Amino acid sequence: MHLFYPIGTFYPAQSGGPSNSVYWLAKALVRQGVNVTVLSTDTDQPDNTLRNQWLTTEAGRVRYVSTRHHNLPWRSIWQSWQLIPTVDLVHLTSLFYPLSLAAAVMAIRHQKPLVWSPRGELAPAALALRPWLKQLVLKGIRPWASRITFHATSREEMRQIRTHFGPDVRVVELPNYLELPPLLPPSVPGALPPYLLYLGRLHPIKALDRLLEAVALSAVFRNGPWQLRLVGTDASGYGATLRQQADALGLGHRVSIEPPVASEIKQRILADAHALVLPSHSENFGNVVIEALAQGTPVVASLGTPWSILPAEGAGFWVANDPATLAATLDTCLSLPTGKYAQYRQRAIALATAQFDIRTNGHRWLSTYTALTTNQLTTPLCVE
Template sequence: MKINHVITSIDISTGGPARSVTHLISEMLSLDSNIKIDLETLKSPEPILKTFNTPNGNVYFHDFEKLGLSKSLKNSLKKSEAHLLHGHGLWQMPVHQMAKMARERHIPYIITPRGMLEPWSLTQSPLKKKLALSLFQNKDLDHAACIHATAPMEVKSIRDLGFKNPIAMIPNGIDLKAFSDTIPNKSKTPKRILFLSRIHKKKGIENLIEAWTQLSAEVKQNWVIDIYGNGDTAYIEQLETLIKKSNLENQIQIKAPVFGEEKLKVFRAASLFVLPTFSENFGIVVAEALACYTPVITTKGAPWETLETHNCGNWIDIGVEPLVESLNKMLVKSPEALLELGINGRKLVEDQFSMNAVGKQMLVLYDWILNQGETPEFVKYEKK
């Protein structure tokens, strides 16, 4: 079985999707020595990886022209002997080129929207997205052999838009081999709240800053907030100005992004992870925080109800007031109580979100699409 994956970028600056895709492919290559996978992407300054270090996996970096179109990607897909194509993301030309070439060559394909069909995402640059939907995006999605969603709420969003394709509900996973299973020593002087993600307005960072201003000095005593990430320079400057105007420079700091071992150290040192997002199709950083024994507060813009059902954090409504309420409860907990939540979170990730389990499900999906055996239980099928 030969599969070609297509994603616009795997640059280290692009966040969760690049990590999810590269880790997923690596896991599938390790699970099945008979599968061959080519990852096709555009050139970028700092790709997460340049090779899979295995003979059955390749990475190809393509030049691109105006609007992100790539002649070399088109030629590669035209010559490919792939049995199945799998594209990640919407609105961008590489995945559209993949879908168009798949239809021309009668090759089945999967599209993973990566949260780009969520209601909040559709309200961003809505005119451009309506135009893209009418010109090519609806057709690309409608003709996909399957659409891959990472959570039940994303399945619902896709169905609400009228798409009747089979939908595979397979969560993103993380490679637990990279995450130590030893219980960490959390920072105590001061205790740290962590935000670590792409710095973007959809992440709700302003809500976190505003919520912090509403907490009493007693509750905030011996706590600081570390915001790690990269993003638009002008937006980061706006956040820094807001922090300064609120006289919080000694309590909230925006720091350069960290990667690899340094990122894991930051996760493990934090006593609490907060992602006050407006919209996530999954939120890989939530799983990463839990894998580091760190409890999480995130919003119902992310599909993490399991924080409540497995007692490893709070799943709250979007906005400042729910965040204030949650922080008031969390910050007064003892270090031992917070660590207990973190231990629960680690077990949740081990049970449900390991990359091994996710890779196995994706291989089952590929086999089902190509061989049409019994429909997997994680496929939501609705006939046209």
């Protein structure tokens, strides 16, 4: 079986979740004997990444195509068109990226099985950005929806897919699986002030303004030694707005806005946090939640995320993201007795390991791809 992933950015780029999640999936499939080809632009690649040549990697055959304008990847489109007739299945990771749209046209033309992952792009908050253009694209996809297998990472995303493409559209529901990092030992107690952590894109859809209001309302936060660290990419200058808000709330000395981190530094920041907070208005998944859980760090996630499993498994909290509710939840989280907090950390590790480790769950994707390439997958389903 030969699988093809045309994608905007790919590991070692860190431009969003698919850069890593597709990389981990491709590696898991290669370990199971699958022939994998990845074609990516060179957006956000390190200078030492080899461009415009096929590389043999743990994730299969990979090519990073030099691209002057990320949203006009003409060379990537042309090369994907040349590849698609030779593969068995095409898997796309964006509904609106030009490379995905062009690859979809070619896959349908050549009657190749096509899997399409919206990756949160159908959430109302996401569709509110440039809505006229996105509605035009969705209108163009609808006539071909019966030829597509959509991938949802949650039941809410499955509902969104059916809302836009019809109740009978074929959907497979599978979470993102991660290559879990090693569990880091605890840092020396007292080496850093205790802190809450947000790690991800600094963007209004992440509701970080509400998180700032919440910590301002949290009596336990304000009356204790706690810090709030906001760590991530700030492409639009939103960090300056958050800094002004923190200063206005009297939290300038308690809130730090920090650049993105990777590798062991990222894992250390996650491991040492008292809790990760993901207050987003909308989130189709949130890989960082699994990364935090894998380091034993409990998570406070909003109802706009698909993380209802957190309280069910005793690994965190799933609450509305209005400031008052968030503040009350933070008070609870920051006041947990030592023994109870230790239980949260243990359950966090157990949840990440059992349900989201690509090493033990990669076979679920292989089963799905096999069913599609042999015409055995004909109805919407959730792979167990």
